[in-house]
Structure formats: C-alpha cells, structure tokens
Amino acid sequence: xxxxxxxxxxxxxxxxxxxxxxxxxxxxxxxxGIRFPPGRIATSMPIRILIADDDSSIRMLLRRVLEAxxxxxxxxxASNGVDAVEQAERAEPDVAILDLGMPLxxxxxxxxxxxxxxxxxxxxxxxxxxVSEQLVKAALSAGFKGAITKGSGRExxxxxxxxxxxxxxxxxxxxxxxxxxxG
Numbered sequence: 001x002x003x004x005x006x007x008x009x010x011x012x013x014x015x016x017x018x019x020x021x022x023x024x025x026x027x028x029x030x031x032x033g034i035r036f037p038p039g040r041i042a043t044s045m046p047i048r049i050l051i052a053d054d055d056s057s058i059r060m061l062l063r064r065v066l067e068a069x070x071x072x073x074x075x076x077x078a079s080n081g082v083d084a085v086e087q088a089e090r091a092e093p094d095v096a097i098l099d100l101g102m103p104l105x106x107x108x109x110x111x112x113x114x115x116x117x118x119x120x121x122x123x124x125x126x127x128x129x130x131v132s133e134q135l136v137k138a139a140l141s142a143g144f145k146g147a148i149t150k151g152s153g154r155e156x157x158x159x160x161x162x163x164x165x166x167x168x169x170x171x172x173x174x175x176x177x178x179x180x181x182x183g
Contacts, residue, residue, distance in 0.1 A: 046071050046072055046073040047071055047073070047095060047160075047164065048073055048075035048091065048092065048094045048095070049066055049072055049075060049093055049094065049095045049096070050074075050075060050077070050078070050084070050087050050088060050091055050093035050095070050097065051063060051066075051074055051077050051078070051097050052077070052078040052080075052081070052083070052084035052097065052102065052107070053079070053098075053099035053102065053126065054079050054099060054101070055099075058099070058126075059079075061153070062153070062156065065153035065156060066156070066157075066160075069157065075092070075093050076090070076091035076093065079102070079103075080102045080103045080104040081098075081102045081103075081106055081110035081113075082104045082105050083104075084096070084098055084102070084105075084107075084114070085110050085113045085114055088114045088117070088118060089117065089118075094121075094164075095121075095122045095124065095160055096111075096114065096121055096122070096123045097123075097124045097156065097160075098110055098123060098124070098125060098126065099126045099127070100127040100128075100129065100135075101127070101128070107125055107127075108125075108139070108142045111123050111139075111144055112142050112143065114143070115142070115143030122145050122163040122164065123143055123144045123145060123146075123163075124145065124146045124147065124148060124159045124160065124163060124169070125139045125142075125146065125147040125148070126149075126150060127149055127150070128149065129149070131148065131149060135147060136170050139170070140168075145162075145163040145169065146159045146162060146163055146170055146171075147169075147170050148169070148170075148171045149171060155171055159171070
C-alpha cells in the first residue's frame with residue numbers, strides 16, 4: 001500500500017520530475033528524474049543564451065534581463081544574422097534569441113542556417129511586428145520554437161522557460177488562433 005505524490009518543477013533550466021512513494025509505515029522512496037535542454041549534460045552549468053539584434057541597446061537590455069536569472073548566462077552577442085550564425089557555432093548556446101530585422105542576413109535566414117548545423121538548438125524570434133499567423137508559420141518553418149515582440153522582458157523570460165520545457169511559445173495577439181502550430 002503506497003501513496004504516490006508527484007510534482008514537476010523548473011529549476012536552473014532543467015525539469016525535475018519528482019515522485020515520492022510513501023508507505024503506511026512512513027518509509028519513503030524518492031525518485032527524481034531530471035531532463036536537461038537538448039544536448040546538455042547533467043551538470044550545474046548555466047543555460048547559455050545567444051542574443052542577436054542589430055540594436056546594441058536592445059542587446060544590453062536583454063542581457064540585463066537574462067542574467068538576472070541565476071541559472072542563465074549570455075554566452076554571445078551578434079549584431080547581424082551572419083554574426084549570429086558564427087556565434088551559434090562558436091559559443092554553443094542552449095538558446096538563441098534572434099531579431100527578425102537584422103542586416104546582412106535577417107533572423108529567419110539565420111535561423112535556417114543555424115538549424116541546419118544545430119537542429120536541437122532552441123530558438124526564439126524577437127520582432128517589433130505583431131506575432132501574426134503568417135509570422136508564426138514562417139517562424140516554425142525556420143526552426144523557431146517561439147516568437148515574441150520587443151514589448152517586455154517578462155515575455156522573453158516566459159518564452160525561454162517555455163522552450164526549455166519543450167513547449168512552443170508564440171506571444172498571442174487578438175488575431176492569432178490559440179492552437180496554431182500545436183497540431
């Protein structure tokens with residue numbers, strides 16, 4: 001006669017599945033399953049994040065927001081799509097945030113190139129445009145797991161947490177169907 005108590009929590013970029021089996025004699029067995037981001041080995045290393053945006057003030061603000069999270073570290077910055085592809089190769093990030101409107105190679109083109117070399121790299125699209133149905137479809141086909149507008153740092157954090165937990169994250173606007181891209 002065991003009672004099972006189960007919980008899932010997100011800590012330090014990893015998902016911990018916890019199951020506690022308790023018998024009527026108060027013996028307990030604890031099972032912890034840890035799922036790390038794709039390609040990450042089981043260490044206490046921070047989640048490495050690449051920021052690519054042609055606006056240096058946006059990169060600086062994103063860095064501040066992201067590095068306020070104790071388990072995240074910005075491992076590289078790029079000011080255009082070509083640099084973003086090179087940084088993805090050199091810095092080996094776990095997550096890449098790519099601006100849509102960058103010079104030399106836009107965010108969609110850069111994501112396609114990065115996806116070819118690193119298909120398991122989690123990518124978020126950052127845009128000044130509304131996240132429309134058309135943008136969501138284009139982002140998904142380019143390899144992005146989410147798209148957000150440059151509205152708030154909280155949305156960036158929520159987007160990263162979502163993709164680290166194997167969920168798509170497309171900031172919804174009034175005209176984007178809630179089930180788009182999930183089926």
